[in-house]
Amino acid sequence: MSREAAEYALRARADERDRISGDLLDLESHTTYQVLKGASLRGSTEQRWTATQESLTTLWQLNDAYRAVLRRAEQIRASRARPGAEQLAALTELLAGSSVILRAAAKPVERRSLIPQTDLRLTLDEAVTRMNAAFREVTSALNDIDAVWNRVLPRLDGADADLSKIHDLESELGETAGLTAEESELARLRTAAVEDPLGATVEPHLDRLTRLLASSRAELDLAITVKREFAARRENLVAALDLVRAAESEARLAHGAVVVKIALPPQAQPRSRVGALAGELDALDVSADPWVLRAKRLARLEDDARKAAEQARTTAKALYGLIGRRDELRGRLGACEAMAARKGLAEDPAVSESFARAHALLWNAPCDLTKAAAAVENYQRAIHGGK
Template sequence: MSREGAEHALRARADERDRISGDLLDLESHTTYQLLKGASLRGATERRWAAAQESLAGLWSLYDAYRAVLRDAEQVRAARTRMGADQLARLTELLVGTSVVVRAAAKPVEQRSLLPQADQRLTLDETVARMDAAFREVTATLNDIDAVWNAVLPRLDGTDADLRRIRELERELGEAADLGGQEAELKRLRATVVEDPLGAAVEQDLDRLARLLAGARAEAELAVVVKGEYARRREDLVAALDRVRAAESEARLAHGAVVVKIALPPQAQPRSRVDALAAGLDALDASADAWVLRAKRLSALEGEARQAAEQAQATAKALYGLVGRRDELRGRLGACQVMAVRKGLAEDPATSELYERARVLLWSAPCDLTTAAAAVENYQRAIHGGKR
């Protein structure tokens, strides 16, 4: 190496040493590294972390040897203002040659030999490459563990928050649910993730537990609301039952008015649900069940009352609609008769017979709508020559 080349290489190596030193300090101050140092690990994580620590110990050993060579090189350069040939040769040997000595590692007695263990000699570049490989192994381990913790621990915290909130709501309700099994399961999952994140397969169990506790929390929150609003909602439900009675009464009146005009099947008779709903409300008032169950039942009764009222109203509308359908068929029959006159078919015996059949059906009471509609259809086809 030239003098300028040697000095430039020494400055570059000094910068490299400072950068490596900073990276190693950052590694040891990494949050996950600090957590793992004092953690009680097991399984796949324990094995992976042990291997990473061994690599890290080797890295520090290499770094000490690397730094010692650079320290020697800096001392050689500082000995004289202008380097002589001997200094330059020595500096070149340190910077380019196999100047880093890696001592043979001590082995367990069962792996030793009575023959001397040879030390390794590496160049500075080879040493940096080995340190980089060890550094990457350690950071890869940290990243893999960190990825699991970042993904799973917040979800465990959220599930734990649900459990704590459920306990608070239970105290507010004065009731207690049997969640001891879920609490134990949550502790087990947390211990598994903390102690062996790389071997943990907790996603399915955590999904199931999270759904269960989220559902239990929602039920408890609803129960608290229902408990506070029960008196008002009960009054609203009583009013809703009155609306059901009114709607069912209208449906019965519609059935009575229509059944004399339109032939109805037995199943068209409106059925009352209000008595069953009223009995359900009475049972709810007398219930000693937990508020979670009472909240569910109250919400169900409210929904059933709305549905019963809507169904009764729809029944009345449908029944009156049958009369409208009959009147619409009467109108179609009249229009067809006018068309028959225009076409000169009014006196045709076959056409007249079809008209008369349709007319009798439509003006009979009660009217068979299905048969009457078919009769009108036949008459209309006859007028149009069998075409529609």
């Protein structure tokens, strides 16, 4: 190796050493690495991390041997301002030869052989290649563990926060949501996620638990709101039942007005729900159920009252609409009669008979709308020659 080549190789190796040192310092300060160094692991994660620690040991041993070779080379270069042939030969051997010695590791007796283990000699490039492979194995394990922790631990923290809030709500309400088993499961999931992130099946259970906690928290929030507002909401519900009575009364009036004019089936008779709803409200007043259940019953009762009023109003509108439908058919019949006259078919026996039948049905009380509509259609087809 020439003087210039030796100088260049030393500078390049010094830069390489600094870069490797920076990467190793970053590894040492990595949060997950720091946690794992003192963690109690088990399962797949323990196996992976044990193998990773062996790679770490190899990595540090190689790095120490690599740096020792470079220190020796720098000492030789610094010994003379202008290296001679002897110094250049030594530098060549250190920088280009198999100068990195990785000592054979002492093994437990159960893994030993009677044949002595030999030290491994590597060039600087080979040492760097092996260090890089070990470094990648370590960072791969860190990344895999970190990915699980970054995904799962915030969700566990969120579930813990929900559980804490649920306890606060239980204290305020004076009732329990009965989540002792879920609290134990959450603690078990956290232990599994921390001790064996690579092997534990946490997320499916956490999904279910998160939904359950969110539902329980919402129920308790609703129960507290209902407890605070029960008197006012009860008054509003009484007013809502009055609206149901009024709407059902209108539906009965509509039925009474329409049934004498339009033939209605028995099931068209409006049915009242206000009595049952009022009975449910009375039962709620004296209920000893927990507020969580009472809140659900009150919300359901409010919704039922709203729907009952809407249904009664819809029924009244539909009943009055039947009279409009009859009047529409009468108008169509009159228009068809005028058309028959223009076509000179007014005296045609078949046309006249069709008209008479439709007219009789439409002006009969109560009117059978289904038969009347069919009769108008028959009359119209008769005018158009059966088409």
